[in-house]
Amino acid sequence: MSDTLVTPIPAYPFGNDGPEPRLPDFGQEGVGRVRLPTGQEAWLFTRHEHLRELLRSPDFSSDFSRPGFPQIRPMPKEAPQRDGSFIRMDPPEHTRFRRMLTPEFMIKHIRTLEPLIRQTVLGALESLRAAGKPADLVEHFAMPVPSMVICHLLGVPYADHEFFQQRSRVLLAWASTPEQVQTVIEELREYLVRLIAEKRRNPGDDMISRLAAERVETGEMTERELVGLSVLLLVAGHETTANMIGLSTLVMLQHPAQLERLRQDPALIDDTVEELLRYLTIVRTGLTRVAVRDTTVGGHRVGAGEGVIGLLSAANRDEDVFTDAERFDLARGSHQHMAFGFGIHQCIGQPLARAELRIALQELFNGLPELALAVDPSTVEFRDAVVFGVRRLEVTW
Ligand code: HEM
Secondary structure, eight states: OEEEEEOOOOBSSOOOOSSSSOOOOOOTEEEEEEEOTTOOOOEEOOOHHHHHHHHTTEEEETTSSSSSSSOOSSOOSSOOOOOOGGOOOOTTHHHHEEEEEHHOOOOOHHHHHHHHHHHHHHHHHHHHHHHHHSEEEEIIIHHHHHHHHHHHHTOOOOOOHHHHHHHHHHOOTTOOOHHHHHHHHHHHHHHHHHHHHHHHHSOSSSEEEEEEEEIIISSSOOOHHHHHHHHHHHHHHHHHHHHHHHHHHHHHHHHHHHHHHHOGGGGGGGHHHHHHHHHHHTTTEEEEESSSSSEETTTTOOOOTOOEOOOOOHHHHTTTTTTTSSOOOOSSOTTOOTTTTGGGGOTTTTTHHHHHHHHHHHHHHHHOOOEESSSSSSGGOESSSSSSSESSEEEOO
């Protein structure tokens, strides 16, 4: 009797311990089943063209309260207060919020912030120098830059950054229990309720004051929605760009010939940022959705109520789109990458993230021409959370 070969369903997420993501081998089709820590199963799509189709299809929902939604970690039984958190909404609700925020994140508005971003970067560089070498680049540079910028943009006092950095971290860590997630969401909301009340009394020149005056006062948005929206922006604006700055520095230092190329031709900075976004794809868990009706993706049938995950890191290494995709090549012109997602939920903060990354990397490599890792790269510890990053990065110069 021949053995029946039953391929076990791989456990997901796969875990990450370096700049190169771990990817499944689903053959040419690029789709397979995975088992989530909650015991649920979901479809995992990995091909670039399939992700484009999936992420722009109205047949899938981002609302995680829908039955069948793939939960990558157990969520609180009582759904936390989610008003305003439009990343988890579908149209027309999603469209309503997205429209109200679009002017704030338009490239032309972000350009006006560039002097402030540069000043913030230069200040952080000074604090890195002042820490004395070797120093932790994450603590002195990668974290403070996006944190100060998002605080300025929203009108949140930077003096409170430890409070929300700690809570963002709990929110994004795999190990957090549903109760811990619930508690930090409530704490962040309480903090913002107080801040918004204060801003309604004494408005400043910042996004929360503007949204309160132009949207809450007019009845377009409730105060509770503004609270949820502000929590989303505060968390999304912190961890993502900070992790990109830390990991990008590591990758550039590990590819000295490419770093030299950038130094010789500074105009390559925009392409460098795009290639780093592609190569690192820090939203390693991919994007979760649930089918709201029977449908197909790339000709593959997905039933109503089935969960799907679009693995951005795999799409960004699809050989049909990126030749020699494993190779880090800052001049490849990787503009089709999906590090910011695709479709209606594509990252609204991308102009800001790009400006921060460009200015941070320019000033870091110009200001510290001798910058080098102070430790063996094999000892660098990674933070394998919802958003991937380095825990610490000891550097010298
Ligand atoms: C390098 C940094 C960043 C990366 C890689 C990144 C990645 C992403 C991705 C993949 C999505 C799509 C989520 C989905 O479809 O379910 C997203 C959405 C979002 N991002 Fe970012 N992000 C970054 C920086 C930022 C910043 C700086 C902000 C805000 C200040 C921000 C705010 C948001 C918001 C509000 C959404 C939800 C948009 C919507 O649902 O319409 N992100 N981001």
